[in-house]
Amino acid sequence: MRRRRTTIFFLILGICLLAITVALNVGWILLNVREVALLIFGIIFFALIITGLTLNTIFLLREIRRNEQHDAFLNAVTHELKTPIASIKLYLDTLLSRDIEPEKRREFYEIMSADNERLLTTVQQVLQASRTREKGRRLDRDELDLGVLLAEAIGILRSRHHLDESAVRLTMPTEPVMITGDFRELQTVFSNLLDNAVKYSPDEVRISIRLTAQSAKYAEVFIKDNGVGIARGDLKRVFKRFYRSSNTRSVPAVKGTGLGLSIVRAIVEKHGGRASASSRGEGRGSTFYVRLPRI
């Protein structure tokens, strides 16, 4: 809140300074209209000062926003690490200090295993994000059947979130859709997108995945959910590193690092493809689109 006020203060200060400079410039021109040479010099210098000031303000604003996003990311990661650790500790302490019936004990083990999975996912995501940013890192270039890859990612999603058959539907052409790429990296792409589709569907989970190969050049995948949707202004921003959209307010229990979609886009682009999002608005579901070159 304090940071927000400071940002607004500096923004207003920047705008006021610009307004004063423009007023000075115009006043000065009016007063010295006869001295043409000086006037031209003056105009050029004032124009330079104004450009400098504008660039400076834009740079400052960008830096402030980046800092805010870093803070939010650190908070999110700390939370994502602390919550499962605290929960595992609690269950372990209970198991150590009391005699627990076998059935209850099994339940505790299952909760601890789920917490452990959550910890692992966070750590893997942070590692994957820095790996994806490594320059010059080479991808494996294997021939892959995209339909098989999607079916596998769906299988993992179903067992991870205990979803029944009807919650996730896959449609694809009868003939295989082949691409070249890195199997593990592409698994990361689709499991991030599918996990998000579940995470941001607070009510009933209904996900449909459509693989098409209508173009000779590209394979296209559409992942559609009926979740909280994305506001129009956020559709591009969600792919930025650390960015978490305001729709996360409608699902406050959902925590995240804001890294998933930036990893998705980086991997897809490394494969010569494209990733984007569309939504009919908040509360009306989202569709994520991935396009990859065919062989």
Ligand code: ADP
């Ligand atoms: P995280 O989920 O860890 O916040 P992501 O990079 O995966 O980070 O997603 C960035 C943001 O995009 C999320 O915070 C969320 O607001 C939005 N988002 C991602 N997937 C969906 C989806 N399927 N439906 C609605 N919003 C989504």
